[in-house]
Amino acid sequence: MSKKKLIYLFYDLFCRFREDEVPALGAQLTYYLILSFFPFLIFLLTLLSYTPLTSEQVLFNFIHLVPQSTYELITSFAKGLVDNRSQTLLSFSMLGTLWAASKGVIAVIRGLNKAYDEEETRPFWHIRGIALVYTIALALMIIFTFATLVIGNTLGEYLFDFFQIIPAFTMIWSLIRFLLSLSILILIFAFLYRATPNRQLTLKESIPGALFATFAWIIVSILFSFYVNYFANFSSTYGSIGGIIALLIWLYISSIIIIMGGEFNASLAFLKKQQQKPPQKRFDGRIAFWERVLLKFLE
8 A cells, every 4th residue: 555545544534533423432332331341241250160260360361451440340340259150140141241242233333334334224133133143252252262361371381391392482382372362353353344334345355444453452452551550540530430430441442443443444445446535524524724734745
């Protein structure tokens, strides 16, 4: 891609961010994510109680992605569920997760349809079916990812001891486990961007947005965690609910990134079909001075 097209792409993304009301869609998605977050955590930890895995092993993977206050909130919540093997709790948490998370997927569908300027013509049951199937698939893939991280570590230690493998190989093994988890996350986003909008897309067309969302989410999560841990002090402002506020902000940022991944694919699709300048989206018909200068430069 040429330098000029790259500038077009990111300028178009900026315009889409405003006109497609990505912050508002992100807030809607965050609402359903927060509703499904703790039911999914209950569902996950209840399932883990029937496996050799421990909650500490699984939750440790969050430590670099969420602020310390949020991590402590999650772990304290998990401690109350460690000894609970209730089938009723498992059933209700599963139902709550499916309902809230599927509503979140429907919010993503609306956002992606807006990104491609598509009207929703599919029947309600079709949309709900897509949302439920993707929610179940997402839950299974997340559980598989956690199991891969934890079991992979245990398996690696066993292999190193059994075959007397050199310690330097532990770095390679850790890299393999990280790349596997990264690949799963990319696939999760790719199938989301391919299957949910009311537009025929190939898996190849959904990969760029999946890569954008994956790396943006990881980088922004680490930076946000660093900022909250070392600079911001939510506890002094919000008291005991500081961890909840940090969680809400993290989920909101994550929601915006998910939607922008779809917008990224839509921008690429437009640039691929039209060689000339794309019809940049505007907010209330106003163009800032720096935007006029940029457009003049690109002519």
